[in-house]
Amino acid sequence: MSKFWSNAVKRSNPYIPGEQVNNPEIIKLNRNENPYPPSPLVLKAIKKEVGQSLRLYPSPTVDTLREEIANLYDLGKENVFIGNGSDEVLAFSFMAFFEPGQAIRYPDISYSFYPVYAKLFDIPVEEIPLQDDFSIKPSDYYDSEGGVIFPNPNAPTSLYLNLAGIEEILRHNQDRIVIVDEAYIDFAEESAVGLLKKYDNLLVIQTMSKSRALAGLRLGFALGSPELIEGLVRIKDSFNSYTIDRLAIAGGVAAIKDKAYFTEKKEKVIATRSWVTEELEKRGFTVLPSQTNFLFVTHPEKDAARLYEQLKENLILVRYFNKPEIANFIRITIGTDEEMKTFFHVLNRLENF
Amino acid sequence: MSKFWSNAVKRSNPYIPGEQVNNPEIIKLNRNENPYPPSPLVLKAIKKEVGQSLRLYPSPTVDTLREEIANLYDLGKENVFIGNGSDEVLAFSFMAFFEPGQAIRYPDISYSFYPVYAKLFDIPVEEIPLQDDFSIKPSDYYDSEGGVIFPNPNAPTSLYLNLAGIEEILRHNQDRIVIVDEAYIDFAEESAVGLLKKYDNLLVIQTMSKSRALAGLRLGFALGSPELIEGLVRIKDSFNSYTIDRLAIAGGVAAIKDKAYFTEKKEKVIATRSWVTEELEKRGFTVLPSQTNFLFVTHPEKDAARLYEQLKENLILVRYFNKPEIANFIRITIGTDEEMKTFFHVLNRLENF
Numbered sequence: 234m235s236k237f238w239s240n241a242v243k244r245s246n247p248y249i250p251g252e253q254v255n256n257p258e259i260i261k262l263n264r265n266e267n268p269y270p271p272s273p274l275v276l277k278a279i280k281k282e283v284g285q286s287l288r289l290y291p292s293p294t295v296d297t298l299r300e301e302i303a304n305l306y307d308l309g310k311e312n313v314f315i316g317n318g319s320d321e322v323l324a325f326s327f328m329a330f331f332e333p334g335q336a337i338r339y340p341d342i343s344y345s346f347y348p349v350y351a352k353l354f355d356i357p358v359e360e361i362p363l364q365d366d367f368s369i370k371p372s373d374y375y376d377s378e379g380g381v382i383f384p385n386p387n388a389p390t391s392l393y394l395n396l397a398g399i400e401e402i403l404r405h406n407q408d409r410i411v412i413v414d415e416a417y418i419d420f421a422e423e424s425a426v427g428l429l430k431k432y433d434n435l436l437v438i439q440t441m442s443k444s445r446a447l448a449g450l451r452l453g454f455a456l457g458s459p460e461l462i463e464g465l466v467r468i469k470d471s472f473n474s475y476t477i478d479r480l481a482i483a484g485g486v487a488a489i490k491d492k493a494y495f496t497e498k499k500e501k502v503i504a505t506r507s508w509v510t511e512e513l514e515k516r517g518f519t520v521l522p523s524q525t526n527f528l529f530v531t532h533p534e535k536d537a538a539r540l541y542e543q544l545k546e547n548l549i550l551v552r553y554f555n556k557p558e559i560a561n562f563i564r565i566t567i568g569t570d571e572e573m574k575t576f577f578h579v580l581n582r583l584e585n586f
Numbered sequence: 587m588s589k590f591w592s593n594a595v596k597r598s599n600p601y602i603p604g605e606q607v608n609n610p611e612i613i614k615l616n617r618n619e620n621p622y623p624p625s626p627l628v629l630k631a632i633k634k635e636v637g638q639s640l641r642l643y644p645s646p647t648v649d650t651l652r653e654e655i656a657n658l659y660d661l662g663k664e665n666v667f668i669g670n671g672s673d674e675v676l677a678f679s680f681m682a683f684f685e686p687g688q689a690i691r692y693p694d695i696s697y698s699f700y701p702v703y704a705k706l707f708d709i710p711v712e713e714i715p716l717q718d719d720f721s722i723k724p725s726d727y728y729d730s731e732g733g734v735i736f737p738n739p740n741a742p743t744s745l746y747l748n749l750a751g752i753e754e755i756l757r758h759n760q761d762r763i764v765i766v767d768e769a770y771i772d773f774a775e776e777s778a779v780g781l782l783k784k785y786d787n788l789l790v791i792q793t794m795s796k797s798r799a800l801a802g803l804r805l806g807f808a809l810g811s812p813e814l815i816e817g818l819v820r821i822k823d824s825f826n827s828y829t830i831d832r833l834a835i836a837g838g839v840a841a842i843k844d845k846a847y848f849t850e851k852k853e854k855v856i857a858t859r860s861w862v863t864e865e866l867e868k869r870g871f872t873v874l875p876s877q878t879n880f881l882f883v884t885h886p887e888k889d890a891a892r893l894y895e896q897l898k899e900n901l902i903l904v905r906y907f908n909k910p911e912i913a914n915f916i917r918i919t920i921g922t923d924e925e926m927k928t929f930f931h932v933l934n935r936l937e938n939f
Contacts, residue, residue: 235811235813235814235816235817236761237683237762237763237786237787237813237814237817238682238683238813238817239681239682239683239684239685239817240685241681241682241821242681242682242817242820242821245820245821245824246824247819247820247823247824248823248824248827249823250643250646250827250828253643253645253646261642264642264643266641266642266643267641268641269641270637270638270640270641271640271641275640276636276637276640279636279833280633280636283629283632283633283636284623284629285623286802287623287624287628287629287799287800287801287802287803287837288619288620288621288622288623288624288799288800288801288802289614289617289619289801289802290603290606290617290619290795290801290802291801291802291804292606293603293606317670317826317829317831318826318828318829320825320826320827320828321825321826321829324825324826328592328594328595328706329591329592329594329595330590330591330592331592332592332593349823349824350824350825352824353681353821353824353825408589409590410590433590434590442643446640446641447640447641448640448641448642448643448644448828449639449640449641449642449643449644449831449832449833450640450831450832450833451644451828451829451830451831458588460588460590460591461588461590463588464588464590464591464592464595466600467595467598467600468594468595468598468706470600470601470602470702471598471599471600471601471702471703471705471706472673472674472677472703472706473670473671473673473674473677474601474603474673474699475603475671475673475801475804476670476671476674476804477804478802478803478804478831478833478834479802479803480632480802480803480831480833480834481831481833484640
């Protein structure tokens with residue numbers, strides 16, 4: 234504690250990211266990163282941009298990338314906001330659409346950055362318990378005071394809420410913003426983007442970190458009405474004119490353009506998810522029906538914390554959340570087929586499955 | 587205006603960056619970019635990083651770059667904070683060290699982003715007039731209510747305040763943070779970094795955009811006591827865990843390492859500044875004694891706004907500020923010798939100098 238800290242620092246409760254380890258022998262199934270590299274066209278586009286022009290400021294409006302994303306979803310450029318990772322987009326959204334003193338709602342088991350933002354910006358929260366099957370009950374989110382935010386699919390549960398449910402939440406919050414945080418949507422049924430035409434209180438947030446394998450480049454985006462996007466732009470232009478560097482812009486454009494590569498790798502992850510789920514179930518695990526690139530699993534006879542430790546000792550890193558409601562679950566990121574075979578090799582040996 | 591906007595959006599008054607033009611024929615002397623490319627070692631280091639690893643999150647603590655910068659200034663890693671451009675560092679600093687309701691002081695002619703941050707974060711301001719010669723008078727900043735911030739050298743005036751003056755301001759604000767924004771310091775006499783040992787209320791902010799020719803990569807940093815750096819880290823980790831992408835980290839480390847290239851190009855800019863100053867003075871301009879990579883100039887017989895327009899019609903872009911106190915000044919970024927020769931070629935023809 235320092236006498237120079239503002240109240241914002243004093244009340245803050247910073248987010249702690251998943252463990253970082255430098256041992257190249259470790260199989261990292263703990264941060265929901267994509268096991269496949271970015272598209273070769275992305276690497277090519279970035280390399281082309283590495284030169285003289287780095288001395289010049291990038292575009293403050295990032296129009297090339299906005300247009301590419303707009304085309305992808307049949308929207309206009311004015312419906313798209315780009316941020317330095319979806320965490321930055323979320324932070325700007327909290328500033329732009331939530332108000333200190335007005336309580337927002339989100340699921341109690343959810344992305345653990347939401348309470349961090351709320352602390353920073355002094356926004357009261359109502360953490361709504363999930364149902365017993367870990368699903369979100371739409372009516373719990375009706376008539377919020379300050380707005381609603383939830384991931385879809387949810388993390389770390391991996392569960393998807395269908396569009397009918399989302400529509401219910403939107404209809405019962407017409408004067409408040411509902412943010413649907415779609416970090417994992419490309420591994421799921423359908424985005425809520427189609428609802429933008431009908432609901433002006435909807436903001437959809439996505440990232441290029443997961444399905445487009447660009448966690449290291451920092452690109453996220455929001456989709457919404459021109460008024461909402463203008464709100465985000467006003468916050469961003471009051472904060473940092475140039476949030477997206479030249480290399481990220483070039484890489485992002487190429488990543489959206491290469492639809493074939495994106496689809497191939499996404500389907501590969503989904504196929505791996507499918508056999509890994511089966512194999513876990515064969516060994517007595519309960520696996521929540523995942524629509525993400527990770528699995529949220531528990532075993533009736535095994536202690537999750539211990540399993541996490543045992544796997545770690547064997548150079549396999551998964552994620553364990555020390556939170557009462559999910560204390561007997563671990564979250565396993567879907568790796569390559571080879572990595573998942575090694576995972577089972579270790580698991581079998583550990584537990585005599 | 588949208589009913590969904592927060593009060594922060596409503597009260598915001600976003601920053602407007604210098605004009606962006608895509609015409610490659612235009613000589614851009616309007617954004618204080620470095621006329622020379624980044625070090626070849628920077629480009630090499632970035633290219634090496636363009637690959638597989640982009641699928642992985644970058645380091646949230648950016649230790650490699652922090653250590654490199656710490657070594658440069660004979661500090662520890664715990665004295666260094668890295669941001670996505672110095673504008674982001676400034677934004678986090680406003681959140682970490684200034685308090686809504688407590689008035690901060692800065693010069694009325696200064697970096698025009700300060701009032702933008704103040705609006706966003708609801709911090710009252712006392713804009714202190716510069717002296718008649720555009721210099722900062724230290725005693726004007728004594729005993730501030732909420733803290734002090736100023737660029738040194740100042741922009742757009744290009745004038746440097748010596749360390750004795752800065753020390754006076756620090757000594758008379760011992761319970762408040764004084765931020766010295768050293769975006770242009772590498773073109774000037776001496777950084778205030780040396781004062782960190784003596785004053786725990788000092789935060790120094792620098793950027794790699796100007797002297798290291800990396801405006802397109804977005805890297806800035808703050809130097810201060812471990813407590814102040816911890817305050818910034820807490821804000822950042824409540825906002826966005828991974829603000830610096832993998833390519834920027836690689837490029838930043840290489841940029842700090844290549845001291846020879848840095849010194850060579852910096853000295854080249856200073857040499858060009860010297861002859862350009864002389865040539866302007868020969869033509870009757872008053873040129874403030876610059877310690878930056880730009881000149882702030884006025885002419886007793888010429889209208890600055892008109893000169894700006896005429897230069898623009900001739901494909902030379904400089905910066906004009908439509909502000910009463912400096913309405914007869916233009917700001918000219920130092921380009922290459924060749925660019926500055928073209929500038930004079932155009933100027934001579936325009937005004938029959």
